[in-house]
Amino acid sequence: xxxxxxxxxxxxxxxxxxxxxxxxxxxxxxxxxxxxxxxxxxxxxxxxxxxxxxxxxxxxxxxxxxxxxxxxxxxxxxxxxxxxxxxxxxxxxxxxxxxxxxxxxxxxxxxxxxxxxxxxxxxxxxxxxxxxxxxxxxxxxxxxxxxxxxxxxxxxxxxxxxxxxxxxxxxxxxxxxxxxxxxxxxxxxxxxxxxxxxxxxxxxxxxxxxxxxxxxxxxxxxxxxxxxxxxxxxxxxxxxxxxxx
Amino acid sequence: xxxxxxxxxxxxxxxxxxxxxxxxxxxxxxxxxxxxxxxxxxxxxxxxxxxxxxxxxxxxxxxxxxxxxxxxxxxxxxxxxxxxxxxxxxxxxxxxxxxxxxxxxxxxxxxxxxxxxxxxxxxxxxxxxxxxxxxxxxxxxxxxxxxxxxxxxxxxxxxxxxxxxxxxxxxxxxxxxxxxxxxxxxxxxxxxxxxxxxxxxxxxxxxxxxxxxxxxxxxxxxxxxxxxxxxxxxxxxxxxxxxxx
Numbered sequence: 001x002x003x004x005x006x007x008x009x010x011x012x013x014x015x016x017x018x019x020x021x022x023x024x025x026x027x028x029x030x031x032x033x034x035x036x037x038x039x040x041x042x043x044x045x046x047x048x049x050x051x052x053x054x055x056x057x058x059x060x061x062x063x064x065x066x067x068x069x070x071x072x073x074x075x076x077x078x079x080x081x082x083x084x085x086x087x088x089x090x091x092x093x094x095x096x097x098x099x100x101x102x103x104x105x106x107x108x109x110x111x112x113x114x115x116x117x118x119x120x121x122x123x124x125x126x127x128x129x130x131x132x133x134x135x136x137x138x139x140x141x142x143x144x145x146x147x148x149x150x151x152x153x154x155x156x157x158x159x160x161x162x163x164x165x166x167x168x169x170x171x172x173x174x175x176x177x178x179x180x181x182x183x184x185x186x187x188x189x190x191x192x193x194x195x196x197x198x199x200x201x202x203x204x205x206x207x208x209x210x211x212x213x214x215x216x217x218x219x220x221x222x223x224x225x226x227x228x229x230x231x232x233x234x235x236x237x238x239x240x241x242x243x244x245x
Numbered sequence: 246x247x248x249x250x251x252x253x254x255x256x257x258x259x260x261x262x263x264x265x266x267x268x269x270x271x272x273x274x275x276x277x278x279x280x281x282x283x284x285x286x287x288x289x290x291x292x293x294x295x296x297x298x299x300x301x302x303x304x305x306x307x308x309x310x311x312x313x314x315x316x317x318x319x320x321x322x323x324x325x326x327x328x329x330x331x332x333x334x335x336x337x338x339x340x341x342x343x344x345x346x347x348x349x350x351x352x353x354x355x356x357x358x359x360x361x362x363x364x365x366x367x368x369x370x371x372x373x374x375x376x377x378x379x380x381x382x383x384x385x386x387x388x389x390x391x392x393x394x395x396x397x398x399x400x401x402x403x404x405x406x407x408x409x410x411x412x413x414x415x416x417x418x419x420x421x422x423x424x425x426x427x428x429x430x431x432x433x434x435x436x437x438x439x440x441x442x443x444x445x446x447x448x449x450x451x452x453x454x455x456x457x458x459x460x461x462x463x464x465x466x467x468x469x470x471x472x473x474x475x476x477x478x479x480x481x482x483x484x485x486x487x488x489x490x
Binding site: 009010011056058076077080084087088089090091118119120121122123124126128 | 254255256301303321322325329332333334335336363364365366367368369371373
């Protein structure tokens with residue numbers, strides 16, 4: 001059976017997230033239904049990252065098998081054709097061998113978190129960034145972010161619903177930069193816990209507001225208790241940008 | 246009477262353009278109604294550029310007078326409060342002297358035109374860029390854009406409805422660069438004719454597709470005939486980014 005790897009972009013604003021849910025349309029469901037319309041095969045696809053409701057992707061990756069052989073170009077165009085008007089697009093499609101799995105073969109996942117830091121409401125970026133009105137000190141946030149880099153027990157930054165076997169993860173990058181009103185947080189790791197990025201960014205926002213110090217972030221990490229960390233940043237600032245294999 | 250200068254951002258997707266129209270909500274109408282709700286004054290504001298339906302702004306500028314004195318900070322916040330949920334935001338507000346006029350005092354206007362050049366449909370950028378599926382040669386477009394730079398009679402790139410006294414304008418910049426799938430066109434001039442940017446970008450897309458040469462663009466400019474130039478690029482790729490004074 002031919003196996004396909006697709007690169008997927010989506011606007012999470014009107015989606016319940018990657019995984020199929022009872023309460024609305026998910027990315028997975030949209031793609032599976034488009035495949036069904038295209039070739040009649042009722043399959044389940046595997047995604048690299050199970051993004052939450054409201055979270056966007058510029059480079060999510062998924063794999064699936066089809067009974068019948070089609071060229072990757074045909075598969076890409078057919079899904080894009082049948083998935084309309086859902087805000088989901090297949091950017092690329094290729095054949096991979098049957099050892100390859102979008103989720104388990106991934107060696108790194110890269111996320112971007114966008115904050116727009118200004119008093120005025122958002123217009124073109126509404127639902128595409130976290131709007132923070134009070135001034136954030138992005139240098140202090142960047143300094144405190146160093147606490148997270150490396151291998152740690154991230155229990156304090158993990159959703160109660162997280163299904164990972166271990167809370168120990170290795171964050172290889174967390175870089176924070178400011179361009180005028182926009183603060184961008186870029187993160188990389190082999191894998192992340194459920195809500196880990198949003199919990200870390202939400203906690204760093206407390207540092208940006210001067211309420212917390214870098215030492216407070218360290219203490220929250222050391223506590224291994226979700227109650228000791230800051231709130232989750234909202235989902236609509238978050239983008240899964242790339243997955244490495 | 247105090248005069249105020251405001252910097253305005255808007256998402257043109259659900260707006261009929263800058264100017265008041267009978268057929269739907271304009272940016273001007275939204276701002277004027279918000280001012281009316283804030284202080285009861287029924288005024289007309291003056292914008293630096295009369296953007297068309299669907300065109301966005303990151304830094305439009307407008308001026309207006311109020312009978313009663315308020316701090317610029319109060320004016321900004323009050324308009325932002327009362328304009329909701331329209332996708333229009335006041336980014337900045339300051340007092341200016343009564344010689345200053347958003348339209349007539351402008352010394353340069355800067356526009357960005359965004360093209361996303363890929364087969365896959367748009368998701369997060371839907372309505373925020375021109376989607377061109379067939380490959381564009383952005384280097385050929387950049388080379389041909391040189392034809393437009395400088396002082397020319399732009400009759401071939403002017404809407405029939407254009408109200409400017411003269412078709413002669415001086416384009417001080419037209420730079421085209423590509424970042425992966427996105428082609429950005431950055432233009433600057435003291436002022437532009439109606440539809441000039443969209444007609445120039447639409448014409449350059451013919452060069453990008455290999456249908457026209459740089460010499461064809463020169464011939465279209467020399468013809469001083471709108472019928473001899475290419476089609477208008479769609480409005481939703483266009484952003485008024487800045488106005489200089």
